[in-house]
Amino acid sequence: MDDLLIPNVGPNKLIPWPDNKNTSLSDKDSEKRPFGCTFFLEDARARNQFVALKVGDNSDFHLKDDDIDINFYLKKNENNLLTSILVGCDAENKDEALQIALPHILRITSMWCLKYRRPVSYYALDVFDNKYKAKWLMPSITPSVIPTLEQPKVTMWNSTLTSLVAIFREGMTSNIYSQKFMSYYKILEAYPSKGPFLELVKYCENNGIKISRDRKSVTTGLLHGAYDPSHHDYFLGMKYTRVRDELAEYRNTIAHPFIGNGYRDLDTFDAQVQLVAVSNLLERMAIDILEDEFRLLSQVSIDKNMEIVHETYTKT
Numbered sequence: 001m002d003d004l005l006i007p008n009v010g011p012n013k014l015i016p017w018p019d020n021k022n023t024s025l026s027d028k029d030s031e032k033r034p035f036g037c038t039f040f041l042e043d044a045r046a047r048n049q050f051v052a053l054k055v056g057d058n059s060d061f062h063l064k065d066d067d068i069d070i071n072f073y074l075k076k077n078e079n080n081l082l083t084s085i086l087v088g089c090d091a092e093n094k095d096e097a098l099q100i101a102l103p104h105i106l107r108i109t110s111m112w113c114l115k116y117r118r119p120v121s122y123y124a125l126d127v128f129d130n131k132y133k134a135k136w137l138m139p140s141i142t143p144s145v146i147p148t149l150e151q152p153k154v155t156m157w158n159s160t161l162t163s164l165v166a167i168f169r170e171g172m173t174s175n176i177y178s179q180k181f182m183s184y185y186k187i188l189e190a191y192p193s194k195g196p197f198l199e200l201v202k203y204c205e206n207n208g209i210k211i212s213r214d215r216k217s218v219t220t221g222l223l224h225g226a227y228d229p230s231h232h233d234y235f236l237g238m239k240y241t242r243v244r245d246e247l248a249e250y251r252n253t254i255a256h257p258f259i260g261n262g263y264r265d266l267d268t269f270d271a272q273v274q275l276v277a278v279s280n281l282l283e284r285m286a287i288d289i290l291e292d293e294f295r296l297l298s299q300v301s302i303d304k305n306m307e308i309v310h311e312t313y314t315k316t
Contacts, residue, residue: 010177010276011102011269014094014127017135027093027270034130035097037087037106038075044119044175051082068100072108076231092227094127094136099269106267121175153308161196161293164312167288177275178254178266184282185251188244191289200297209300214292217242222284231277239286247278290314 016023041051041068055076071088081189085105091097110119126137174302191197192213202209218235226232235243250264257263266273291314298310 010273011125011138012095012273013139014136015139017126020135022129022132022134023136026129026132029131032090032092033126035089035091035094036128036130037089037097037101038084038126038128039087039101039122040084040108040124041082041120042123044121049123050077050120051112052115052117053082053120054080063104065100066105066238070100070104071113072104082270094129094134097138098125098127098232102269102272103267105241106272106285109265123175127147134221140230147288152312157305157309160199161290161297162313164190165290167210168290169280171279171283173288177272177279181275181280181282182251182255184286185244185247187286187289188240188282191240191244196293197219200293202298204300207300211296211300213296216285216292218281218285220241223281226280226284232281240289243285247282250278 040049042049045053046052055074059074059076061072063072068089073086073088074082074084076086077083085108087101089097089100091100105122109122112118112120124138126135153283167186169184171180174180174183193201197213201211203209216239218232218238218240220236223232223236235246238246252260253262253264254266266272266275291306294310294314298306
């Protein structure tokens with residue numbers, strides 16, 4: 001995949017804080033010791049880097065989970081509105097500390113969403129080792145290539161194919177990994193024999209046009225630039241249609257919990273890591289599918305405007 005795509009980075013990928021030289025010392029130590037995990041919160045609708053919930057005088061609380069003491073400290077801005085939560089616990093390393101803290105943050109924010117009708121989510125996090133004063137953060141990746149915008153030559157070309165592009169937009173702009181996955185999976189469900197893909201085949205049959213659609217597979221080229229390609233090793237070499245079939249039960253546990261084969265608790269560390277991995281893979285597949293379909297459409301259509309549509313929607 002090209003360098004324009006920025007991969008989603010999940011909570012399992014931490015990098016040392018810039019100029020922090022003590023992280024290697026911390027990584028070599030396996031003794032249990034105090035760690036702090038700070039989750040920076042936002043209102044996911046207003047995009048404010050605070051939440052419209054006031055922090056009172058009791059700004060900390062303590063819980064015990066599996067004999068692990070966990071301390072929570074609510075941080076606020078000058079208006080007493082919630083900005084972050086610091087979670088303190090004893091752990092052997094930064095990864096264990098995050099694995100302890102994250103499920104509690106997800107449970108707490110889930111609870112607040114329902115109780116206070118506020119769309120609370122975290123947009124960034126860091127982990128601190130008190131013994132070594134070492135610090136890590138969940139990276140924010142910027143693209144290595146920044147393209148110059150081209151003026152659209154067409155905006156209101158409506159079709160079943162552009163409806164899939166709208167679904168793609170919903171997935172790419174969402175900060176919720178399960179919603180990303182579900183959006184991209186919808187595109188994979190249609191490919192290659194439903195909706196716009198079937199329409200193109202019928203169009204070609206009715207107009208005596210030969211069409212050859214590649215049987216797409218997951219390749220190393222598709223995974224080029226992925227943040228952690230090893231997460232996708234299982235799918236390497238698989239046809240896209242098989243990837244869809246392999247993920248069908250996984251999809252059903254998210255889309256239809258308690259109907260059929262059970263449910264998937266999204267407030268767990270492992271669930272979040274899995275969703276980041278599969279949504280990254282499906283995002284790349286969706287781009288490949290949509291761009292190729294615009295290319296095919298521009299090649300076989302008798303409508304001269306289709307070449308303009310192709311140039312408008314894809315990187316040529």
